[in-house]
Amino acid sequence: MSTGLLAADGIVMRFGSRTALRDVSFAAEPGEIVAIIGPNGAGKTTLLSILAGLFPPSEGSVSHGAREVGWVPQQAAVYRKLSVAENLRLFARLERVDDVEGTVTRMLAQTGLEERASDELGALSGGNQQRVNIAVGLLSGPPVLLLDEPSSSLDPRQREILWSFVSGLAKEDATTVVFTTHNVGEAERYADRVLVLADGELLFGGTPAEFVDAVDGFHDFEAAFVRFLHERGH
Numbered sequence: 078m079s080t081g082l083l084a085a086d087g088i089v090m091r092f093g094s095r096t097a098l099r100d101v102s103f104a105a106e107p108g109e110i111v112a113i114i115g116p117n118g119a120g121k122t123t124l125l126s127i128l129a130g131l132f133p134p135s136e137g138s139v140s141h142g143a144r145e146v147g148w149v150p151q152q153a154a155v156y157r158k159l160s161v162a163e164n165l166r167l168f169a170r171l172e173r174v175d176d177v178e179g180t181v182t183r184m185l186a187q188t189g190l191e192e193r194a195s196d197e198l199g200a201l202s203g204g205n206q207q208r209v210n211i212a213v214g215l216l217s218g219p220p221v222l223l224l225d226e227p228s229s230s231l232d233p234r235q236r237e238i239l240w241s242f243v244s245g246l247a248k249e250d251a252t253t254v255v256f257t258t259h260n261v262g263e264a265e266r267y268a269d270r271v272l273v274l275a276d277g278e279l280l281f282g283g284t285p286a287e288f289v290d291a292v293d294g295f296h297d298f299e300a301a302f303v304r305f306l307h308e309r310g311h
């Protein structure tokens with residue numbers, strides 16, 4: 078199996094006459110958590126979708142095949158009327174994992190949802206539902222996990238729980254995690270590296286501290302982010 082080392086090289090994406098990504102390259106180490114931030118329409122979801130192998134880029138390449146990444150879309154495909162375990166079992170079969178029951182048991186333990194296994198998914202809190210969505214993304218044991226705005230519908234406490242779970246995956250299993258967010262504070266707090274995209278262009282890639290250093294006179298990450306984009310005409 079390949080490692081969590083993830084690389085994108087010279088990604089260009091065109092939709093008709095519109096260019097959604099312009100020559101985007103970056104690499105992430107195993108176990109690194111990477112946040113993609115940027116204004117609406119920047120190309121965040123498009124980049125994540127290409128990393129997930131949902132469609133090929135117009136130009137450029139990514140290091141992983143679709144079967145080596147776990148994908149957690151904004152609108153998860155789970156079934157609210159099925160139980161937690163039934164959802165996991167269904168997706169494990171669809172993913173054709175070798176040992177369905179063993180995998181379901183392992184995912185319930187990993188997500189801390191053993192006691193909720195028989196509960197209808199729709200009865201769970203937003204945070205726990207999001208854990209199930211992530212568990213589905215992790216069923217095949219991928220070295221890379223991609224999350225599209227994973228916390229957008231969660232309250233602050235549920236967010237904390239989600240991020241402690243995701244951080245654990247990165248630290249303990251060396252899973253490389255890439256997520257998009259509009260919550261730049263979350264990027265600062267939980268990401269080892271941030272990628273700033275605007276109008277399809279990668280304007281910055283580095284640690285949150287390096288980002289703040291790159292914007293003169295701003296020590297607050299969110300203020301630096303707004304200033305950084307403003308200076309570049311976004």
Ligand SMILES: Nc1ncnc2c1ncn2[C@@H]1O[C@H](COP(=O)(O)OP(=O)(O)OP(=O)(O)O)[C@@H](O)[C@H]1O
Pocket residue numbers: 092095096097115116117118119120121122123124
């Ligand atoms: N399937 C598509 N067909 C045509 N244009 C598309 C398609 N998908 C995305 N685009 C365009 O590509 C650009 C980038 O869109 P994308 O959804 O990746 O941005 P985003 O940064 O995720 O935005 P948001 O923060 O609003 O979710 C936008 O101009 C969008 O309209």
